[in-house]
Amino acid sequence: MLSAPSFFDLSDFDHRAIFQDTVPAWDALKMLKSYMNGLDYGLFCHEHLQNGVPLACPLIVHNGKLQTAEGCAITFGDATKGKLRVVREDQELSGASVIMAGAVIMGSRILLGKGVLIESGALIKEPAVIGDCTEIRQGAYLRGYCLAGKRCVLGHATEVKHSIFLNDAKAGHFAYLGDSILGNEANLGAGTKFANLRFLPGNVSIKTPSGVLDSGLRKFGAILGDRVQTGCNSVTNPGTLLGKDSLLMPNTTAPSGYHSPKSMLR
Template sequence: MSNHELLMIKNLYDLDHTEAKGLMEKFDYPWEVLPEIGSFIKKLGEKIDKTCPDEYIKRGDSVWIHKSAKVWDSVFFGDNVIIGADTEVRQCAFIRGNALVGKGCVVGNSTELKNVILFDNVQVPHYNYVGDSILGYKSHMGAGSITSNVKSDKTLVTVKGNDDLSDIHIETGLKKFGAMIGDHVEVGCNSVLNPGTVIGRNTNIYPLSPIRGFIPEKSIVKTGNVIITKNEE
């Protein structure tokens, strides 16, 4: 397997844990999905209207909330949002739009979502910002951790490798790109995932970490951005 293949959808995500499977199967890299999220949610919502309308509560023209979800009255919903079964959306969450939230997720108080796919059982439970990002199955962002989705100089985002993966250099053509987080990733409290971050499966990020570029699967990112593999600890 080449180093570039490590960043592909097939090596980051189990697509059986998202309603976006049909969309993501069309692409090689996960960030290629970002421009298509809104239109895909519209089509998925139309399918819900036709096949299982009794399972969802519809708000306006383009918000579908599963009847088993627990959603507080103070939550704001923009356009093109689907909330999956048994998900909890807590007080004052700001779901700006283009958000596909899977089953059994937790979207916390004052958490903001924008142009995202959250796989099943994802937790963003405390003061998180998640924009232009995809979070894999059972991934978790600790309190105050965020995805930064626009570079400070406003140039297009490039995905780069670290250390032994310096040959990875992929131009995405995107101005807005937060983080592609693989399955079973733990992001520590108050960490910042900079534009173009890609984190492999089963990785742990220490609290207060500034993350950039590609982090391979089964890694631990320690204080000072020291990256080790789990079997080396």
């Protein structure tokens, strides 16, 4: 009931190894740091990319190499639909990713997939893994240990730390996610907040049909299964687990604990 496959289809997730043998599913959060620390990030460096300094000119990443966008024509289509295009001297640079001027990168352990767009004003701290065709929008703040799959959106004024986005997960507007997991096609309404720390000392406890479980986590936000949706200005209490296809209605606070698939919280 609380295993990762009960929340997520992992068949197309490039980092499904982090969920291997995780029962309960939140054990993936305990493994996140060691997993990301063990990845090969290659050489993410360029003379125009200064640690913690806003980028003065746009850069592109093509075939694993950072280079300036000088002489390139960029079409800023919807990256999540594969419509970001980079052309240089009439030749399309297939799969090129774009880091716009004004973005801030802190550290070198950054892994970008193909067709990624990082907009001006985004701040990304290492380590971060950004999957193919993902958008990091203006004002997004990635505070470290952020792992995003394919076609995700980490949106305007959204803060994310120590969290996992499965494919097509979207937090487009004014959200906070800490120590949390979003399933495939999960979508957060504007202003959704995941509280991740109890007022009282101790680990976050999880209420389940079989009893209360100690998560073993001092900080634990929420787990949203595949296709879960939250309404605008909704909030989850620490240790909230929403099963597949559940709905959290606008202006609603979700009680902590396990909620079965197709639940509607209002």
